[in-house]
Amino acid sequence: MTRCRCAFFVRFAAIVLLCAMGALPARSQRAYFVDGYHGGVWGHYPRHYTRFMLDKLEEYPAWKLNLEIEPETFDWVKQVDPEGYGRFSAWLADPATASRIEFVNPAYGQPYLFNISGESIIRHLDLGIRQLRLHFPSLDFLTYSSEEPCFTSALPQLLRSFGFRYASLKNPNTCWGGYVRAHGHDLVQWQGPDGTAIPTAPRYGVEALKPGSTWETIGNTNSREFIGAALRSGVRFPVGMCLQDAGWYNGPWLGDNTGGYQPNKHVVWREYFAEVLPQVDAPIWRLSQEDIQVSLVWGAQVLQRVAQQARRAESRILLAERVAAMDWFFDQRAWPGATLDRAWKNLMLAQHHDCWIVPYNKVDSLSWAGKTAYWTGQTLAAADTLLAVREAAPDSNGTPLTVTNALPYRRTDIVAHRLAATDSGEGWEAVDGQGRTVPAQWVEGGADGYRTVLFVAEVPAMGRRTYRLVRTGAARDGFVHVRREGPCYIVESDRYRIAVDTARGGVITSLKATGTDATEWVDAQQGEGLNELRGFFPEEQRFRSSAEYPATVRVLENGPVRFRMAVHTQLAGHPVVQELRLVSGQARIDFGLAIEWRGQPQIAQFIETDYRPERRRKAFYSDRHKLLALFPLALTGQRVAKNAPFDVTESRLDDTFFGRWDSIKNNIVLDWVSVTDSPGQQGMALFTDHTTSYVHAQGHPLGLTVQYAGKALWGKEYGVEGSTRMAYGLLPHDGAWDKAGLWQEDDYWKAPLVASATAGRDTASMLAFDKPGYQVSGLVVDGDDLLVRVFNAAGDATPLEVSLPRKPARAIVEELDGRLTERLEIRPVDGNRHAFRLAMPRFGVRTVRIGFDDMD
Secondary structure, three states: OOHHHHHHHHHHHHHHHHHHHOOOOOOOOOEEEEEEEEEEOOOEOOOOHHHHHHHHHHHOOOOOEEEEEOOOHHHHHHHHOHHHHHHHHHHHHOHHHHOOEEEOOOOOOOEOOOOOOHHHHHHHHHHHHHHHHHHOOOOOOOEEOOOOOOOOOOHHHHHHHOOOOEEEOOOOOOOOOEEEOOOOOOOEEEEOOOOOEEEEEOOOOOOOEOOOOOOOEHHHOOEHHHHHHHHHHOOOOOEEEEEEEEOEOOOOOOOOOOOEOOOEEEEOHHHHHHHHHHHOOOOEEEOOHHHEEEOOOOOEHHHHHHHHHHHHHHHHHHHHHHHHHHHHHHHOOOOOHHHHHHHHHHHHHHOEHHHHHOOOOEOOOOEHHHHHHHHHHHHHHHHHHHHOOOOOOOOOOOEEEEEEOOOOOOEEEEEEEEEEOOOOOOOEEEEEOOOOEEEEEEEOOOOOOEEEEEEEEEEOOOOEEEEEEEEOOOOOOOOOEEEEEOOEEEEEOOOEEEEEEHHHOOEEEEEEEOOOOOOOOEOOOOOOOEOEEEEEEOOOOEEEEHHHOOOEEEEEEEOOOEEEEEEEEEEOOEEEEEEEEEEOOOOOEEEEEEEEOOOOOOEOOOOOOOOOOOOOEOHHHOHHHOEEEEEOEOOOOOEEEEEEOOEEEEOOOOEOOOOEHHHOOOOEEOOEEEEEOOOOOEEEEEEEOOOEEEEEEOOEEEEEEEEEEEEOHHHOEEOOOOEEEEEEEEEEEEOOOOOOOHHHHHHHHHOOOEEEOOOOOOOOOOOEEOOOOEEEEEEEEEOOEEEEEEEEOOOOOOOEEEEEOOOOOEEEEEOOOOOEEEEOOOEEOOOOOEEEEEOOOOOOEEEEEEEOOOOO
């Protein structure tokens, strides 16, 4: 054997040995790369970018595009770049070229998903798909993928119902808002809370966060290091990804791949799954909402206002939509489809992820925050028009009021309606059609000559009840008794005994149910009391608390229906008003908070004078140091549950605290968070008027994030402007979150009874559910059909019975893309009602098309 041949075999043997030991990947193993673009007309999309993409596709025949482009973009492109639009349409119409493009996220407003309702997510996907197919009729939607962390745990069943086959949980190039927990190898079956699964490309267990970065993982290019690590870990078909910002002019992200891994193949996602899925095992991953490790600048005043405006508009348009469906059913009014579509489009733009992560950035002449205020204002105006809330003056014969309940269960709840002011606010009652009376309470109005009347009405499920306001001349006492005991005001209602300590800033030092043997809810050892405000002021290098100052108390209302008390105190020199609200018969205790800021305080762990984006430790991550509303609870072995879109997460976190980008924990409260004792016998739920963060740990009380002030993303100064205002509620409850009916309580908050000063008529229930634990998520009219979407929020798996006051021609369960899945039997039940039974698992969502052939 010659020296040359001997040296060759030595080198060959060394390479084989290194490959066997995992030091080098086998060079014949192909890697894949998902390239494409993200953005749109609202985010970023230059005027002639459509033709640029096509030019580059023609220049690089092996290149392929995965597109996450706002659907409204193509309305604009059609006008400003008709040549590019025409070429793009022709490209997508030709199967030979269309195979090189896949639309991977058709959501209308590109929302984060984890911060809005499940119904809003459905509307984004539905409207976005319809909008894109108006331009490109041959499009199919098979893979969901996003460049931002636009994920939520319940997504699998929604994607499957829309006809998607695959999903990706990677966002390796834009992790500013977070990322999904690293897990698994090639593919997993992402299983949602209802049990539905979808084949998914995860962030690999070895796909680390990139050193020196706070926005990338190592998977954003197919480097030798990334692909080598993936292959050594057992990934057989490694895939990297980058959806570039529309407006970047790189062409192929990997360029000529100099120094990168070879061989490499550009793919659209559907191509990758079709090729790889048959060759690998894809184990089930029961992904929790806490596996979606996301964080925004929670507590920043600008983000708080964006979240409040979006929540209010979302709740109001859903309520208006249900009332419009009832008007169609009972009164044969025309369905206002065009008005609702415009209202939803505005709301969806306000739910765009850029509204939440870059609220200060300019969109056109306004910032994203300014556009959010405009868009939600348009949605609210449409909703108010549809609700047709009319005002009138009481007269001697009794002012008629028609009260509408838009929820599928009978409820007894407060009604608030504005009427022209009367000469006296005392001695009024509300009388229903059967002559039953309830006390009415008048609330002083403003300078516009109107006052608000309050009374507690009982209204059938998704029905109407008429009342008349009449004057009796006899004043009613308030249902709350207030007395002074030392520094404390003792507030006793029909349900609670509450002690408000003025010596400690008006914190609640005792909360018990009415009765001699009632349980104490306040843990005096863990904090000053319920409703203490506490945060770290770095300029003083110490925590400051509202309990440091004495408070003054003023009773604002104490009538037969509602009680309001204002607690005036301060926090580090800033005036604070905390309002306590009780309603007769209502279990939830409501609070309002207003802080009038003087100057520009810093409220954060530390002041970042030299902000650098690549630094992983950030002041805005430390919720422990933000201004918090604290709720020390006397519950042993505390356990936390919190809702998410179409899901509830029973937390596995030891604590919610983190301070670095590489250790994000999902500490988000969407609508409510509940803390129970370890046996699950008693609990306290905290409701909030906007998506934000909460804090909790063993030894640290439950807290709601109120204010952050300091530098945050991209070095922007997140300051305060005017007052901070928010609303929240506490609900003591027996049992765990499901037995306590927390979803239903949230419905009460978001969908109040609606009163109109009209002479209406009592109605039966348009839709009535026979047991609790289910929600009407959405209710719309489609031709002669009523589409009702039902969510099994906390019910068992036994079928739900849904009854109507007339017999429908058909009841069909259909998927979100219109595919029929089941015909339901319709049978007569009590009286003249007819019903069908609907089965679904817990956290399941079903859409039923109820057909009426004689609605005209």
